[in-house]
Amino acid sequence: xxxxxxxxxxxxxxxxxxxxxxxxxSLQGSTIGHGQHRYQLDLEWCKAKRDQHPVKDCHxxxxxxxxRLLMITxxxxxxxxxxxxxxQVLDAWTLKLKGGxxxxxDRRNGQEFLWLCDPSSGxxxxxxxxxxxxxxxxxxxxxxxxxxxxxxxxxxxxxAPNGDIYVADGYGSQFILQFDNTGRFIRKFGGLSTQAxxxxxxxxxxxxxxxxxxxxxxxxxxxRVRNEFHWYTLDGQYVRxxxxxxxxxxxxxxxxxxxxxGVCFGMKPGDYRMWRERGFIIILDKENRVISAxxxxxxxYEGDQVKVLLQDQAxxxxxxxxxxxxxxxxxxCQWNADQAYPYKLRRI
Numbered sequence: 001x002x003x004x005x006x007x008x009x010x011x012x013x014x015x016x017x018x019x020x021x022x023x024x025x026s027l028q029g030s031t032i033g034h035g036q037h038r039y040q041l042d043l044e045w046c047k048a049k050r051d052q053h054p055v056k057d058c059h060x061x062x063x064x065x066x067x068r069l070l071m072i073t074x075x076x077x078x079x080x081x082x083x084x085x086x087x088q089v090l091d092a093w094t095l096k097l098k099g100g101x102x103x104x105x106d107r108r109n110g111q112e113f114l115w116l117c118d119p120s121s122g123x124x125x126x127x128x129x130x131x132x133x134x135x136x137x138x139x140x141x142x143x144x145x146x147x148x149x150x151x152x153x154x155x156x157x158x159x160a161p162n163g164d165i166y167v168a169d170g171y172g173s174q175f176i177l178q179f180d181n182t183g184r185f186i187r188k189f190g191g192l193s194t195q196a197x198x199x200x201x202x203x204x205x206x207x208x209x210x211x212x213x214x215x216x217x218x219x220x221x222x223x224r225v226r227n228e229f230h231w232y233t234l235d236g237q238y239v240r241x242x243x244x245x246x247x248x249x250x251x252x253x254x255x256x257x258x259x260x261x262g263v264c265f266g267m268k269p270g271d272y273r274m275w276r277e278r279g280f281i282i283i284l285d286k287e288n289r290v291i292s293a294x295x296x297x298x299x300x301y302e303g304d305q306v307k308v309l310l311q312d313q314a315x316x317x318x319x320x321x322x323x324x325x326x327x328x329x330x331x332x333c334q335w336n337a338d339q340a341y342p343y344k345l346r347r348i
Contacts, residue, residue, distance in 0.1 A: 027315055031348065034299065037283050037292035039330060039345035041315065045087040046341035053078055053089055058333035058342055060156075060251065061323035062105040064112050064129060069323060069331060071342065072103035072116060079116070080131065085325060087344070093131035097123065102156030102207075102251075108163070119153035119171040135183055137165065143185035145177055156251055158208045158219070160234055166208050166219055174202040176221060178236065189236030190221070200230060200238035207251025211259070213286055220252045222261065229259075229288070242288045246308035249282070255324040257286040262319030262332060266296065266310040278311040279319035281332060281345075294330070294345060295319075316343070 033039045048055075054075050061071040068090060069083040078092040079100040099120030106113045106126075113134065116125045126135040137157075140146040154177075155170030163181030174192040179185055193201035203225035211220040211231065218239060219232040227247050231239040246268055249261040265278040280295030290299035290306050297312045317337040322330050330345040 027313070030313075032313065032315065032345070033283075033294040033348075034292040037294070038348045039294055040348055042344040042346060043315075045331075045344035046083070047087045048081065048083075048089050048341055050339075053081055053092055055081070055339050055341065057320065057335040057337075058340070059101050059335065060103040060321040061331055061333050061342065062103055062114075063323060063325050064105060065107070067326060069325070070103065070105075070114070070129070071333060072100045074098065074100045076100075080114075085327075085329075095125065095127070095131065095133070097121070102154070102168075104157050104159065104209075106159040108159075115157040115159065115165070117154045117156050117167070119155050122152045122154060124154050124157055124165075124167055137167065137179055137183050138185065140169070140172075140177060143179075145175070145185050145188050146173065155205075156207045158210050160210055160219075161212075161217055162234075164234070166210075168205045168208040168221060170202075170204055170206040170222075170224075174205045176205060176208060176219065176232070176236070187236055189232065189238075190230075199241055200232075202226075202230075206249070207261075209252045209254055211252070211254055213254065213257055213259075220254075220259075222249050222252055224248050224250070224264070242284075244282065244290065244306060244309055246310050247282055250320050253322055253324065258324075259284040259288060260322050260324065260330075262322045263293075263296065263309070264318045264320060264335065266308075268308050268310060277314070277317040279316035279334065280309075280311050281316075281319055281322050281330065282309065 028043050030041050055073045056075045071081045076096045079094040079097050082091040097118040099118045102117030104115040114127045122139050124137040140152040151172040153171035154167045156168045158166045165179045167177040169175050175188040176190045177188045206224040207222035211218045221230045227244050229242045246266045247263045253260040260283050263280050283292040285291050295315045300307045318335045320335040321333040328347040332343045
């Protein structure tokens, strides 16, 4: 099936869940991944107790300078859970967000801040690590970015070296909105595409980050439905894309020279009604070639194009984010996974 036909069909068929049972006992301690990026799986890493720190979906995770792991959930009683690297809960706090989704760490002038996104309310909020609110970005309809009829449901934010904030409207009108460090709206770019191939536009602009691996920082965005990463200049000019067939990625994560992403699910042509519970992780090198896929099939290339990326082992359901710590270990956060806490992947 041609790429255009596959994507056009796939984008209209995400309504029938695929349910399967899976036993994790035999997978504890197993080795996953490929090449120089292989990991020992720890499914019992998290020591949180459900009666004290419940979760719904574990959406995103970051590591601060104290080597603590901060995770956002859509559980309003504790939007943020803070762990040590051994999985013990150190702290928790909440802004009572009903749809806590995006979590970004901003290091600036020797300090660290968080950016939280809630697509259910349109909230994009800057806080201290303790949850003190410092700034709320204006709603897209209140700052001139959108008209009264346009949907706004921001999924993630990223902060450029100059302090500008880029917000991915991944569950709304599919623009990337740019604000200055005071919250003044500057511009928007991207926008909704209903076509299977339309460079620079989005079927789902799910995640955003700043890619500083090259000579000039670029805005890097996830186009989940078309299985692509898009790069833009800081003023919103489209630069290039990388196509990763089968991989419905979550946000892009930069760690040194690597680009990682949690794959919510992998899907091949003809598999449209069997798309849930097929998550894994992908790791790309500085040239943006997939070099490992923990939980997925070994990546193979035909020339410069990677072949379809799919789950290999039923370790994960739907990986929504991957966090990399200071030792190169990974932490996998999942959506729609029976309220599962994160798993740890220990680098071998």
